[in-house]
């Protein structure tokens with residue numbers, strides 16, 4: 001308990017799924033948590049629920065693909081809470097098309113949400129972190145960031161990019177005592193994956209790990225907690241697979 005006491009953490013995509021589980025866990029561990037999402041209704045509800053316990057959550061409506069919104073998120077957080085310690089870029093989006101059928105709009109939506117959004121928020125957070133010579137960034141890739149998955153060329157490209165973006169941040173900003181890591185979830189039942197998991201088309205989802213089950217959002221959140229906490233003070237530039245062994249291959253998405 002209290003692994004994040006006195007820390008201010010932003011989590012993007014915190015209105016549902018993994019981001020919501022992380023917001024609840026980080027708040028329980030003592031952090032002041034800013035939930036950022038474009039889904040206003042669910043984001044406000046999530047923050048209100050956390051505030052029933054400790055009153056340490058705030059929702060800020062944010063579309064992370066927009067530079068002004070990303071800048072506002074970082075600046076507003078710093079203004080309200082006198083600083084920022086942890087940026088967890090978790091918001092993501094995927095669409096299923098083969099490349100020859102993929103529209104430019106779909107490509108842009110997926111690259112912008114998964115990759116550009118992490119670039120934008122990190123850019124503004126890093127300026128603050130450099131000034132105070134401390135900070136933590138956790139980005140979100142996927143097993144789809146290092147293994148090709150059927151029907152998701154844009155998602156594969158974006159999530160692969162997130163891994164290298166993270167390594168670049170870790171390399172460049174270590175001198176400012178900034179750590180940057182990336183988490184690669186396997187298959188987790190959330191709004192993003194529920195339809196695919198329930199359809200026969202994605203039959204591979206049934207064998208979602210070597211344990212024959214999907215992961216839980218809470219299991220990803222626990223790994224995220226480790227990476228953003230001081231327990232991981234010597235961990236940077238690392239890509240952590242939290243996927244029930246899916247990275248071993250041997251079965252197909």
Ligand SMILES: NC(=O)c1ccc[n+]([C@@H]2O[C@H](COP(=O)([O-])OP(=O)(O)OC[C@H]3O[C@@H](n4cnc5c(N)ncnc54)[C@H](O)[C@@H]3O)[C@@H](O)[C@H]2O)c1
Pocket residue numbers: 012013014015016017018019036037038039062063064065090091092093113117140141142143184185186187188189190191192193
């Ligand atoms: N669920 C899985 O199996 C799985 C596997 C690997 C990686 N991931 C990644 O984990 C992250 C969380 O996904 P999840 O499964 O919890 O999905 P989810 O759909 O439950 O949550 C995603 C959240 O991101 C928000 N969001 C989407 N676009 C946004 C934008 N432009 N600005 C702000 N918020 C935006 C959504 O409103 C939603 O609340 C994503 O980056 C996803 O790619 C998920």
